[in-house]
Amino acid sequence: MISKEQIAHDLTMVYLNNRYGVNVEGYFSVSDGDGSGNIDTKKFPHITEIKYKKVGTGEKGFLGLEKKVKVEDGYQSDDIIDELVCEYYQTYNRILKRLDK
Numbered sequence: 001m002i003s004k005e006q007i008a009h010d011l012t013m014v015y016l017n018n019r020y021g022v023n024v025e026g027y028f029s030v031s032d033g034d035g036s037g038n039i040d041t042k043k044f045p046h047i048t049e050i051k052y053k054k055v056g057t058g059e060k061g062f063l064g065l066e067k068k069v070k071v072e073d074g075y076q077s078d079d080i081i082d083e084l085v086c087e088y089y090q091t092y093n094r095i096l097k098r099l100d101k
Contacts, residue, residue: 008096015091016084020044045076 028037054068061067 004096004099008092008099011095012088012092015095016088019087020080020084044080047075047077049076050074051076051078 023042024039025042026037026039028035028039051073052070053073055071056066056068059067
């Protein structure tokens with residue numbers, strides 16, 4: 001028999017996959033066998049894709065505005081992973097409690 005913990009984990013993964021799965025936006029129409037449309041699929045960034053931010057250099061540039069340079073600021077996936085982990089534990093614990101009823 002499968003443990004409650006495994007069931008809770010599996011259901012949590014189903015929930016998170018549904019919540020954070022690929023986001024598809026757009027439209028598509030078919031008329032008399034001809035189709036047309038525009039579909040845009042958005043996915044999470046690759047796990048190693050660098051996130052950048054602009055920081056001031058202290059130098060004055062055009063019109064007296066401070067010059068800025070792009071510097072690495074972690075990974076684009078960091079905030080997403082933090083949110084996923086937090087929601088995973090919240091969902092897992094809630095499902096586990098429901099299985100105890």
